[in-house]
Amino acid sequence: MSELVYLYDGSFEGLLTAVAVAVKSPRPVHRVFAGRHYVPSLFATTLMVEGDPAQAERILSYLQEISKDAVQLAMQAFLSEDKDAANYLYEFIRLCLSRGAAVLQFHTNDSVRSLLNLSRKVDFEAHRLNGMLRFRILEDGVLYAPFQSDHNVIAHCAGHFQKRLAERTWILHDTGRNFALYWDTNSLQPADIDDELRAYTTHFGELPEHLLTDQERYYQHLWRCFHAAVSNPERENKLLQRSFMPRRYWHFLVEMKGRNRG
Amino acid sequence: MKTEEKLSILANAAKYDVSCASSGSTRANSPGGIGNAARRGICHSWSADGRCISLLKILLSNDCLFDCAYCMSRRSNDLPRATFTPEEIADLTINFYLRNYIEGLFLSSAVYASPDKTMSDMVDVCRLLRKKHLFNGYIHLKIIPGASRELVDQAALLADRLSVNIELPSESSLKILAPQKSRQAILQPMHHISEHKTGFALEAKKSRHTPNYCPAGQSTQMIIGASGESDLHILNLTQSLYRRMQLKRVYYSAYMPVNDVPNLPAPLSPPPLIREHRLYQADWLLRFYKFEAEEILSSNSPNLDERIDPKAAWALRNFDHFPLDINRASYEELLRVPGLGVLSAQRIVAARRVTAIREEDLKKIGLVMKRAKYFLSIKGRSLAPSSFAYHHVVAAMNRAEPASSSKIRHASKQLRLF
Numbered sequence: 001m002s003e004l005v006y007l008y009d010g011s012f013e014g015l016l017t018a019v020a021v022a023v024k025s026p027r028p029v030h031r032v033f034a035g036r037h038y039v040p041s042l043f044a045t046t047l048m049v050e051g052d053p054a055q056a057e058r059i060l061s062y063l064q065e066i067s068k069d070a071v072q073l074a075m076q077a078f079l080s081e082d083k084d085a086a087n088y089l090y091e092f093i094r095l096c097l098s099r100g101a102a103v104l105q106f107h108t109n110d111s112v113r114s115l116l117n118l119s120r121k122v123d124f125e126a127h128r129l130n131g132m133l134r135f136r137i138l139e140d141g142v143l144y145a146p147f148q149s150d151h152n153v154i155a156h157c158a159g160h161f162q163k164r165l166a167e168r169t170w171i172l173h174d175t176g177r178n179f180a181l182y183w184d185t186n187s188l189q190p191a192d193i194d195d196e197l198r199a200y201t202t203h204f205g206e207l208p209e210h211l212l213t214d215q216e217r218y219y220q221h222l223w224r225c226f227h228a229a230v231s232n233p234e235r236e237n238k239l240l241q242r243s244f245m246p247r248r249y250w251h252f253l254v255e256m257k258g259r260n261r262g
Numbered sequence: 263m264k265t266e267e268k269l270s271i272l273a274n275a276a277k278y279d280v281s282c283a284s285s286g287s288t289r290a291n292s293p294g295g296i297g298n299a300a301r302r303g304i305c306h307s308w309s310a311d312g313r314c315i316s317l318l319k320i321l322l323s324n325d326c327l328f329d330c331a332y333c334m335s336r337r338s339n340d341l342p343r344a345t346f347t348p349e350e351i352a353d354l355t356i357n358f359y360l361r362n363y364i365e366g367l368f369l370s371s372a373v374y375a376s377p378d379k380t381m382s383d384m385v386d387v388c389r390l391l392r393k394k395h396l397f398n399g400y401i402h403l404k405i406i407p408g409a410s411r412e413l414v415d416q417a418a419l420l421a422d423r424l425s426v427n428i429e430l431p432s433e434s435s436l437k438i439l440a441p442q443k444s445r446q447a448i449l450q451p452m453h454h455i456s457e458h459k460t461g462f463a464l465e466a467k468k469s470r471h472t473p474n475y476c477p478a479g480q481s482t483q484m485i486i487g488a489s490g491e492s493d494l495h496i497l498n499l500t501q502s503l504y505r506r507m508q509l510k511r512v513y514y515s516a517y518m519p520v521n522d523v524p525n526l527p528a529p530l531s532p533p534p535l536i537r538e539h540r541l542y543q544a545d546w547l548l549r550f551y552k553f554e555a556e557e558i559l560s561s562n563s564p565n566l567d568e569r570i571d572p573k574a575a576w577a578l579r580n581f582d583h584f585p586l587d588i589n590r591a592s593y594e595e596l597l598r599v600p601g602l603g604v605l606s607a608q609r610i611v612a613a614r615r616v617t618a619i620r621e622e623d624l625k626k627i628g629l630v631m632k633r634a635k636y637f638l639s640i641k642g643r644s645l646a647p648s649s650f651a652y653h654h655v656v657a658a659m660n661r662a663e664p665a666s667s668s669k670i671r672h673a674s675k676q677l678r679l680f
């Protein structure tokens with residue numbers, strides 16, 4: 001009998017539905033993938049699972065019953081966008097069905113450990129970006145931070161800035177996923193970013209000239225001065241610098257502009 | 263002078279202060295205010311020397327009246343001098359903070375007027391930030407030795423963290439190298455802060471309206487390699503600062519020869535970076551691994567070995583305590599195994615709660631065995647290769663240093679070549 005592979009559309013709802021369907025499948029399921037991650041194989045039967053709110057809801061409330069951490073884990077697995085996230089979750093839920101909440105402690109089980117690792121990675125990158133996002137202040141006072149990330153962490157970061165800059169209006173823009181969130185001092189909502197602006201910032205890591213106010217240029221310049229002055233040439237260690245602050249994050253960092261060959 | 267020049271001069275002069283921690287405070291945002299403090303602390307960038315930038319670390323002034331031998335800003339040096347106004351610093355802090363460049367401010371200063379006048383200007387910066395700009399981000403304020411108690415208290419009620427730098431590890435070194443500072447003037451405000459912090463904490467248990475006194479605690483810094491104290495002397499001092507003054511952190515700063523003075527290493531001699539690194543490792547053992555200073559060093563061997571980290575050195579000296587059974591050793595014992603950190607010790611304890619750990623589980627739990635294998639056993643069987651000699655272990659400890667250590671060793675080798 002050929003292998004059975006379930007595919008879903010890449011949404012959270014789709015993922016939960018596919019996992020739910022797989023768990024209930026009478027035939028052993030080989031894998032569960034987001035469509036974009038699947039490399040077709042001759043020997044597999046693939047089944048595209050349509051997202052179904054009711055099924056997704058049910059599996060969520062099942063996880064809720066197990067523990068809050070289990071829901072958290074599913075959420076984080078999804079945000080990690082790891083190609084195996086759905087597989088791990090499928091194995092995890094099957095284990096939960098037989099062993100209950102104790103599964104969360106099964107550090108030696110591959111799927112459980114992988115889920116925990118993914119979750120840690122997502123938190124780590126979110127924390128990292130909470131520090132490495134750079135706002136540009138626009139003419140009208142809106143703070144705008146374009147960025148790129150491995151995992152889908154924009155919601156985590158938005159949560160952080162909702163507390164920190166509650167009384168300011170700001171936009172976080174994940175240029176890779178082209179998704180932006182706008183905080184209007186009251187609520188958070190998805191925002192549309194002008195295509196031209198997106199293309200420009202994605203390419204140059206900076207606002208186009210006409211949007212950079214004199215003030216903004218001034219403080220960017222001061223920040224670069226500070227960043228250079230505070231380093232000790234006698235202790236220079238770029239290897240160490242890069243291991244904390246990998247190159248792939250430099251693109252949007254005001255202080256690293258023009259240092260790409262450092 | 264333009265702000266830009268002042269900023270360069272005063273950030274450059276502040277770079278000898280090591281601390282950049284922004285952790286330990288949980289100040290919440292307030293209505294109409296800006297910012298909050300994150301308990302974990304957040305790094306925003308890293309400078310070319312590989313150190314985290316979390317705070318706008320800056321001096322209010324480098325125009326010093328004192329003449330400390332080890333200091334770039336000392337009075338007898340001929341160099342550009344600058345002094346910020348409190349408004350200028352507040353403006354920079356707010357504008358950097360809004361752009362998410364920093365977590366807050368770390369303000370220090372040369373003594374450009376009387377200690378009281380200097381301290382009072384620094385307190386003014388805090389007051390502007392907290393009261394006028396309603397800034398709730400992190401503030402670390404240096405205390406100027408000799409400043410009045412009233413000013414120290416005002417500082418403690420506005421800032422998150424305070425620090426008084428010990429500078430040199432002993433009174434006699436202080437006398438020679440920093441004649442205008444006395445041990446007394448340094449320790450007295452430390453004592454004062456520690457006592458008041460405890461007092462306010464007790465008060466806070468009775469009433470919710472007790473203000474926060476120095477909520478992120480105090481830290482200090484000492485210069486390593488400018489004077490002749492042994493590592494044992496330094497670690498004993500550190501230990502008593504943690505225990506008796508409740509310090510949150512002690513920082514070590516490898517001395518960089520900036521002045522040509524008779525009692526100090528000559529200019530261009532390399533800073534003792536490896537020694538500094540080993541001291542941080544030993545400090546770590548005191549704070550998180552329940553070691554005593556006297557276990558790490560003794561009067562017979564009063565200095566840390568540069569080639570090997572202090573935990574491995576301890577384990578090698580006590581090789582007869584090992585191997586430990588991974589399924590039976592207590593958490594505290596596991597912490598003492600080279601190559602196991604807090605996280606791996608916790609994972610071992612969690613994993614074996616479910617079922618006994620087998621050899622094939624080690625990787626899965628995420629343990630790196632390169633060093634640990636010489637010190638652990640499972641069901642009476644050592645995890646080390648079947649026949650090994652003591653010097654193999656020593657070599658392994660050397661080779662499998664944590665990444666941060668090898669990067670520092672690598673970098674200082676390069677330094678030596680020049």
Ligand code: SF4
Pocket residue numbers: 326327328329330333334335336337371372373
């Ligand atoms: S008091 Fe001493 S250490 Fe401080 S700035 Fe002046 S000379 Fe330097």
